[in-house]
Amino acid sequence: MNKDQHQTIIGSQPDSRGHFGPYGGIFASETLMAALEELRQAYEHYLQDPAFIAELDDDLRHYVGRPSPLYFAERWSERVGGARLYLKREDLNHTGAHKINNTVGQALLAKRMGKRRIIAETGAGQHGVATATVAARLGLECVVYMGVEDIQRQAINVYRMKLLGARVVGVTSGSRTLKDALNEAMRDWVTHVDDTFYIIGTVAGPHPYPAMVRDFQAIIGREARAQILDQAGRLPDALVACVGGGSNAMGLFYPFLDDAEVALHGVEGGGEGLKTGHHAAPLCKGRVGVLHGNRTYLMENEDGQINATHSISAGLDYPGVGPEHAWLKDSGRATYHAATDDEALSAFHELTRIEGIMPALESSHALAYGAKLARQMTPENIIIVNLSGRGDKDIHTVAEIEGMTL
Amino acid sequence: MSRISRRFDELKQNSRRALIPFVTAGDPNPAVTVPLLHKMVAAGADVLELGVPFSDPMADGPVIQRASERALAQGICLHRVLEMVSEFRERDDETPVVLMGYLNPYEAMGYEAFAEAAGAAGVDGVLTVDLPPEEADGFVHALDAVDIDPIFLIAPTTTPQRVAAICARARGFVYYVSLKGVTGSQMADVDSIAEKVAEIKAHTRLPVGVGFGIRDGASAARVAQVSDAVVIGSILVQQLEALEQKPEEISHKVPALVAEIRAAMDAVS
Numbered sequence: 001m002n003k004d005q006h007q008t009i010i011g012s013q014p015d016s017r018g019h020f021g022p023y024g025g026i027f028a029s030e031t032l033m034a035a036l037e038e039l040r041q042a043y044e045h046y047l048q049d050p051a052f053i054a055e056l057d058d059d060l061r062h063y064v065g066r067p068s069p070l071y072f073a074e075r076w077s078e079r080v081g082g083a084r085l086y087l088k089r090e091d092l093n094h095t096g097a098h099k100i101n102n103t104v105g106q107a108l109l110a111k112r113m114g115k116r117r118i119i120a121e122t123g124a125g126q127h128g129v130a131t132a133t134v135a136a137r138l139g140l141e142c143v144v145y146m147g148v149e150d151i152q153r154q155a156i157n158v159y160r161m162k163l164l165g166a167r168v169v170g171v172t173s174g175s176r177t178l179k180d181a182l183n184e185a186m187r188d189w190v191t192h193v194d195d196t197f198y199i200i201g202t203v204a205g206p207h208p209y210p211a212m213v214r215d216f217q218a219i220i221g222r223e224a225r226a227q228i229l230d231q232a233g234r235l236p237d238a239l240v241a242c243v244g245g246g247s248n249a250m251g252l253f254y255p256f257l258d259d260a261e262v263a264l265h266g267v268e269g270g271g272e273g274l275k276t277g278h279h280a281a282p283l284c285k286g287r288v289g290v291l292h293g294n295r296t297y298l299m300e301n302e303d304g305q306i307n308a309t310h311s312i313s314a315g316l317d318y319p320g321v322g323p324e325h326a327w328l329k330d331s332g333r334a335t336y337h338a339a340t341d342d343e344a345l346s347a348f349h350e351l352t353r354i355e356g357i358m359p360a361l362e363s364s365h366a367l368a369y370g371a372k373l374a375r376q377m378t379p380e381n382i383i384i385v386n387l388s389g390r391g392d393k394d395i396h397t398v399a400e401i402e403g404m405t406l
Numbered sequence: 407m408s409r410i411s412r413r414f415d416e417l418k419q420n421s422r423r424a425l426i427p428f429v430t431a432g433d434p435n436p437a438v439t440v441p442l443l444h445k446m447v448a449a450g451a452d453v454l455e456l457g458v459p460f461s462d463p464m465a466d467g468p469v470i471q472r473a474s475e476r477a478l479a480q481g482i483c484l485h486r487v488l489e490m491v492s493e494f495r496e497r498d499d500e501t502p503v504v505l506m507g508y509l510n511p512y513e514a515m516g517y518e519a520f521a522e523a524a525g526a527a528g529v530d531g532v533l534t535v536d537l538p539p540e541e542a543d544g545f546v547h548a549l550d551a552v553d554i555d556p557i558f559l560i561a562p563t564t565t566p567q568r569v570a571a572i573c574a575r576a577r578g579f580v581y582y583v584s585l586k587g588v589t590g591s592q593m594a595d596v597d598s599i600a601e602k603v604a605e606i607k608a609h610t611r612l613p614v615g616v617g618f619g620i621r622d623g624a625s626a627a628r629v630a631q632v633s634d635a636v637v638i639g640s641i642l643v644q645q646l647e648a649l650e651q652k653p654e655e656i657s658h659k660v661p662a663l664v665a666e667i668r669a670a671m672d673a674v675s
Contacts, residue, residue, distance in 0.1 A: 017540060017541075025540075025541050026538060026540060026541065027509060027536045027537060027538070027541055028536060028538065029464070029465045029535060029536065029559075029561070029583075030538060030558075030559040030560060030561040030563075030564055030572075030583065031561035031562070031563050031583060031586055031587075032563075033538055033561075033563070033564065033568065034563040034564065034565055034568070035563065037565075173468070173471050173472075173475075174461060174462065174471075174475070179462060180462075183462050183463070183464045186464045186465075187464065187465075187466075187467070187587075187588045190465065190586060190587055190588060191586060191587040191588065191591065192586075193563060193586055194586070287514070288513075289510045289513045289514060290508075290509045290510050290513055290536065291462060291510060292462075292464070293536070295513075298510075300510065300514065302483075302514065303483040303484055303485075303511055303514060303515075304460075304484070304510040304511035304512070304513055304514030304515070305460065305461040305478060305483075305510075305511070306461045306462050306510075
C-alpha cells in the first residue's frame with residue numbers, strides 16, 4: 001500500500017459516530033444512547049486535558065510499572081532461525097497482562113465523571129481482574145459478569161476478583177461464555193445507567209469504546225516504537241499480535257499505522273483448525289454483521305445467529321472482533337492469520353524452555369505465527385511480537401491437556 | 407393507508423387504547439404460534455408483536471431470553487418467522503403485525519431481500535432494538551420501498567433533542583420504553599410515563615405505545631390512561647414457558663390472559 005492510501009485510512013477513522021469505513025458505529029439500545037454520548041464527550045475532553053494525562057501517565061509508571069521492556073529474544077531467534085525476534089513485555093505489567101493499561105484509563109475517566117459503580121465483562125478473567133484491581137484502588141463498587149463455563153475454567157481468577165472486593169456474577173444464558181457475559185453487562189448498564197460506568201475490555205462495542213480502548217492501549221506501540229529505534233536503530237519489518245477482540249494488537253499497531261514499511265500481522269484463535277469450524281477466527285473465516293454495538297466480522301450462521309467459538313485460550317474465545325481490525329483487514333494495511341491450539345501450545349512450551357518466559361496462551365498464538373514469519377526472513381530483519389500476558393493463569397489448562405493433575 | 411394507521415384511526419374513533427401482545431415466533435414450538443395469534447386477536451389484541459428469535463438478545467430480561475433460546479432450539483429462523491406471518495395473513499388481513507428483534511438476522515438475509523420477503527408476507531412494521539435512527543438509513547430505505555413502517559424506540563434517558571429527531575423519522579407509532587432496564591423489569595411510575603408521553607406527543611401526531619414492565623390488568627389500565635397503546639410481553643411469555651409441556655392449554659390460557667387485560671383497560675377508558 002502506498003503512503004497516501006493509508007494516510008487516508010488514518011485521517012478518516014473513526015468518523016464522529018465511530019465508523020471505521022463501513023465498520024463500527026453505535027448499534028445500541030435507545031436507553032444507552034445518552035450515556036454513550038456522555039462518555040464520548042468525557043473521553044474526548046479528558047484526552048486533551050493535561051491534568052488527566054499527567055495522572056494517567058503517573059499511574060502507568062508507578063502503579064502499572066511502565067514502560068514495559070522490549071526484550072531481544074536472542075536464544076529463541078537463533079532457535080527459530082531467521083529474523084531477530086523482539087518481545088514487548090506486557091506480561092510484566094501489574095496483574096500480568098496489557099488489560100490494566102485500559103482499566104486504569106477508564107477508571108480515571110469514571111472517577112472524573114462522578115460514577116461510583118463499575119461493571120465489566122470477562123472471559124479468561126484477566127480483564128475482570130484488571131478492572132477489580134483499579135476499582136479496589138479507587139474505592140469503587142465493582143461487579144464483573146462472567147459466563148459460568150468460564151467461571152469453572154478460571155477458578156483462580158474468580159477468586160482473585162473476589163479477594164479484590166468485586167462481586168462476580170455467573171451468567172447462565174446462551175453459550176455461558178464471554179459473549180453472554182457481555183450481553184449481561186449491557187443489561188446491567190441499561191438498568192443502572194445513571195450511576196454506572198461500564199469498562200469494556202477490548203476494542204469492540206459501540207462508539208466510543210473501540211477508539212477509546214485503542215487510545216488507552218496505544219502506549220504499547222508508542223513505547224515499542226521508541227524502544228526499537230533506540231535498541232536497533234530502525235523500525236521493525238513486522239509486528240505480530242494475537243487478536244481476540246483485538247485490544248493488545250490495536251494498541252501495538254496504532255502508532256505504526258503511518259509507517260508503511262512495517263507490516264502488521266494479527267493472529268486469531270485457530271482452535272482445532274480453520275477447516276473444522278471449531279475456531280475463533282472471524283477475520284479469517286467470518287461474515288460481516290452487527291453484534292454488541294458495532295458492525296464487524298462475526299462467527300455466525302446463515303440466519304445471523306451467533307455461533308459458539310472454540311479456542312484453547314479463553315481470551316480469544318469470542319465470535320466478534322474490533323471494527324478497526326475489520327477495516328485494517330479490508331484496506332490491506334494489516335493481514336490476519338490463525339494459529340491452532342496445538343501451534344499455540346508448542347510455542348508456549350518453546351518460549352518457556354528457551355527464554356524462561358512463560359507466555360499466556362493468548363500471546364502464544366502470536367508467538368507461533370511470529371516464529372513462522374521469522375523463518376521466511378533473515379537476521380537482517382526485525383519482528384516485534386506482543387507478549388500480551390503471562391502464562392501463570394494457564395498452567396492448569398496446560399497441565400490438564402498433558403494429563404497432569406496439580 | 408397502512409394497516410397500522412388504519413387500526414389506530416379506528417381505535418381513536420372508538421376512544422379505545424390499543425392492546426399489543428408480544429410472543430416470540432416458535433415459542434415454545436412452531437405449531438403453537440399462528441393459532442395463538444388468531445386467538446389473541448379474538449381476545450382483544452389490536453396489533454400483534456412477533457419476536458424474531460436471536461442468539462444474543464441484549465435488551466431482554468431472562469424471560470424473553472429463554473423464549474428466544476426455546477425458539478432457536480426448534481430451528482426457527484427468519485424465513486420461518488415470515489412464513490408464519492404469511493400463514494396468519496391467510497385468515498386475517500386487518501390486524502397489523504410488527505416484528506420485534508435485533509438487526510443481525512436482517513443483516514444476514516440482506517436488507518432488500520428481507521424487506522421484499524417481509525412485505526410479501528404481510529408484515530406492517532419492524533422494531534429493531536439495536537438500531538438507533540442514526541444507523542438506520544439503509545434499513546429504512548429498504549423498508550420504505552415495500553411500505554413497511556420502521557418503529558423507533560424512545561427511552562426515559564432520551565434527550566429532548568433526540569426525542570425531536572426520532573419523532574421526525576418515526577412511522578406507524580412511537581414505542582416508549584417505560585423504564586431503564588430490560589424487558590420484564592418492574593414498571594416505572596405512571597406519572598413519569600405520562601410526562602414523557604406528553605413530551606413525545608409535542609413532536610409527533612403518531613400514536614405512542616408504552617412497553618416494558620407492564621405485568622397485569624391493573625398496570626395496563628393505568629398506562630392505557632396516559633398513552634395510545636399498551637405492549638405486554640414478558641407475562642405472556644412466562645405463561646408460554648409454564649405451559650411448555652402442555653401446549654394444548656396454550657390456545658386457551660394465553661388468550662384468556664389477553665382478554666383479562668383487555669377488560670381491565672376497557673373498564674377505565
